[in-house]
Amino acid sequence: NAGVIQTPRHKVTGKGQEATLWCEPISGHSAVFWYRQTIVQGLEFLTYFRNQAPIDDSGMPKERFSAQMPNQSHSTLKIQSTQPQDSAVYLCASSLGDWVEQYFGPGTRLTVL
Amino acid sequence: GEKVEQHESTLSVREGDSAVINCTYTDTASSYFPWYKQEAGKSLHFVIDIRSNVDRKQSQRLIVLLDKKAKRFSLHITATQPEDSAIYFCAASGGTQVVGQLTFGRGTRLQVYA
Numbered sequence: 001n002a003g004v005i006q007t008p009r010h011k012v013t014g015k016g017q018e019a020t021l022w023c024e025p026i027s028g029h030s031a032v033f034w035y036r037q038t039i040v041q042g043l044e045f046l047t048y049f050r051n052q053a054p055i056d057d058s059g060m061p062k063e064r065f066s067a068q069m070p071n072q073s074h075s076t077l078k079i080q081s082t083q084p085q086d087s088a089v090y091l092c093a094s095s096l097g098d099w100v101e102q103y104f105g106p107g108t109r110l111t112v113l
Numbered sequence: 114g115e116k117v118e119q120h121e122s123t124l125s126v127r128e129g130d131s132a133v134i135n136c137t138y139t140d141t142a143s144s145y146f147p148w149y150k151q152e153a154g155k156s157l158h159f160v161i162d163i164r165s166n167v168d169r170k171q172s173q174r175l176i177v178l179l180d181k182k183a184k185r186f187s188l189h190i191t192a193t194q195p196e197d198s199a200i201y202f203c204a205a206s207g208g209t210q211v212v213g214q215l216t217f218g219r220g221t222r223l224q225v226y227a
Contacts, residue, residue, distance in 0.1 A: 033214055043157075043202065043217035056214065086189075092157060097212030099145040099206055104157040 008094050012111045013082045014057075021077040021108045032075050033093040033102060034067060041104030043091075047049040050074060060094035115140040117205050124226055132190045134201055134221045135216045142208035146179060147215065151200045160201075161162065161188070181184030193225045 005024040013019050025032045034046040047057040049069040057067065064082075069075040081084055089109050093102040116139045126132045146220075147162035161178040163170045163186065170177045176189040190197055200222050204215040 031213065036214075038152045043215075045214040045216070048214050059214070093157075095213070100149065100213070101159045101162065102213075102215065103159070104149075106156045 004092055004094050004103050005107070006090075006108050008108060009106060010109045010111075012113065015083060016081050016112055018113075019079045019082050019086075019110055021079075021090050021092075021110070023075045023077070023092030023105060024073055025075065026103055027073070029094035029096055029103070031071060031095045031097055031102075032104040033095075034075070034077050035091045035093065037091060037107070038087075046077070046090075063077035079110075082110070084112045086110060087112045115143060115205055115208060116201060117216050117218040119203055119221055121221045122219065124224070126193050126223070128193055128195060128225050128227050130153065130193055132193050132197070132223055134188045134203065134223070136187065136203035136205075136218050137185045137187065138205040138216075140205065140208035141181075141184065144206040144207035145205070145213070146173075146177070147204050147206075148188050149202045149204065149217075151202065151220070153199075157202065160206075161190045165207075174199040190223075193223075195225050195227065198223055198225045200213070 007022045015067045032049040036044045045059040047067045052069045067077045091106040091107045092105045095102045120135045145164040148160045149157040150160045161175045175192045178185045202218045202220045203218045
């Protein structure tokens with residue numbers, strides 16, 4: 001079991017460009033979470049899928065962020081018109097359900113210049 | 114929404130001593146409290162959790178205590194070893210949240226010295 005896979009590990013974009021981050025959850029896990037980690041804000045919840053269906057995106061900045069899970073083997077987080085304040089480590093986690101251990105991927109470090 | 118406060122930002126203990134990290138939460142209905150460890154340059158790794166139906170849980174050298182009245186939970190690491198050095202995050206979930214997303218504390222950097 002390779003664990004949660006995230007690609008790319010590092011991404012550098014220019015201000016205003018688009019960034020797409022990929023996550024492959026652990027096979028058999030029905031829950032997929034996206035979090036963001038920064039020094040200033042700490043760890044913040046962004047969005048959640050259960051059995052591929054979007055359940056809660058209350059943590060997502062509404063205008064430029066979107067997430068999808070087109071099949072059970074991957075989820076994407078897309079940031080349009082990236083801004084310097086979007087620079088962060090974006091973490092994907094999967095679990096067998098709610099309120100159980102979440103397995104985190106290695107993260108994608110996004111740097112917006 | 115839920116807020117989790119982690120009281121110690123840094124903690125330094127001698128090898129072999131115990132370390133205690135304290136967290137408080139605001140949502141009375143929260144029911145699931147995991148702890149995660151983050152080593153330098155790495156992602157989060159689950160270490161232990163506790164649910165609101167118990168007030169103590171132990172896994173080897175790790176003990177978690179939960180005081181629901183005070184809305185407080187703590188991680189005790191006994192007989193600390195150098196490899197325990199890392200950032201530890203407490204988190205809370207359940208309660209008024211619809212699903213299982215975690216609300217994290219700001220982290221405690223634990224340094225175990227010889």
